Amino acid sequence: MAMEDFSDFIEDMELQDLPLTGGSFTWRKWRKGDRQDIAARLDRFLISEEWEVSFRKIKQSILPRVTSDHNPLLLECGNWEKQTSYFKFENWWLQTQDFNERIKVWWNSVTYVGRPDYILACKLKLLKVKLKEWSKTLHGNLGLQKQCTLNQLADLDLIQDQRTLCDRKGTGIQNTSIGLQTITRGEVIKEEVVAAIQNFHDQGNFEKSFNATFISLIPKKVGAYELKDFTPISLIGSFYKIISKILRLKRVMPKLVDDQQMAFIKGRQIMDAILVANECVDVRTISKDPGILCKLDIEKAYDHLNWEYLWSTLTRMGFGNT
Structure with missing residues (x-):
């Protein structure tokens, strides 16, 4: 009955079975009692018509077995179309004289309607677009300029120590945290961030895009090629970091109060x-x-808060600067 249901599912979804290259079977087992080799094709990729249209050179092939009695399958989709590059905050933007003023103008140029976290997400997306357009207008194609510069550095390798050049070249590139801290340290997006955090406190959820994570592979050595030569790191948004720190306080609050x-x-x-x-x-x-009965008037105890005293108290309790 289960096999019939699976067949009906394949038919209803209009899935297609790809031709198998490199062999006819994906599973093989030797039965000692019967002294015969049993083989079957148990594993396969099923694709939709839309997938076939998107990838014209798609094929599946059998790979050698290692420990399992199943052969692993490799799905090849041909050449991938170029995807939109991820956003990178360039530190040299901060050295531009009118940078902060531009941020304020862009941030306040559009008004959105909706939940505070949705408004914050929309404004951050708009800010990324504006920064990319402004950067391209100001300095053109940075990727091409970077590649040309790297080629020149490679030519100078015979004259000057490459390590020194790499140290100079590596400063101030792709450091998103510094740039974002510089922007958020002021009063530009403070109102929207606080409103989004308050909404999370009241509703218990936030915009899905804030939960996105970017996985980046950092090479351990020059000329890294194999997977073991890279260290994967997870990059998350600043709003998610703020929320996670707030949630972590819940575990220690009973000790503070x-x-x-x-x-x-x-x-x-x-x-x-x-x-x-x-x-x-x-x-x-x-x-x-x-x-003696002593009555203290604490009617206005919550009107003012000395932040220096608060930070000093938290530091003595073991909290760091972040």
Whole structure:
């Protein structure tokens, strides 16, 4: 019954089975009792018509077995179309005199309607487009210029130490964190970021694009070719980093808040403090022991906050600068 359902699924989805090159079977096993070699084609790639149209030179082939009794299959799709390159923040942008003013103008040039996290995501996308257009207008094709410069450096390798040149060449390129910190440190996008974080606190979710992760392979040595020669790193957005740090605070908050703090704490009520104070007065009244009752006026305790005191306290508790 399961096989019939699978066949119906293939027919309903209009999937196609590709020709197999390099052999006829993908599974093979030797039965000692029967002394015969059993082989079958159990593994295959099924593609849709849209996939076949997108990749004209698609084919599947058998690879040699290593430990399993199944042969691995390799799906080749021919030449891939060039994809849009990912966004890179160039540090030299920060050295432009009117850079901060341009950021403010671009950021406030468009108004979006929707949830705060959606508005923040849309404005960040717009900012990327504006930065790319401005950079291309100002300095043209940076990729081509970079390649030409690298070729010149290769020619100078016979004259000057290549390591020194690489050290000079490697500074200030693709450092997105520094650029983003410079922008977010000011008042340009503060309002939108705070609103998005507040919305996450209230709703428990945020824009899907903030959860995107870019996987980059960093070569361990010059001339890296095999997979073992690279170190994969995961690059995530700054908004996700902010949210993750806030969530991490939840695990240590019980250690930071004193047991006597009643207000604004989950599971506690300010009325508990009033009841405790009332019991203390009753005990003193009944015992008739002499004593002094001191009442502190904390009506405006939340009107002002000394950040230097707060940072100093958190530092003594073990928190870092970030």
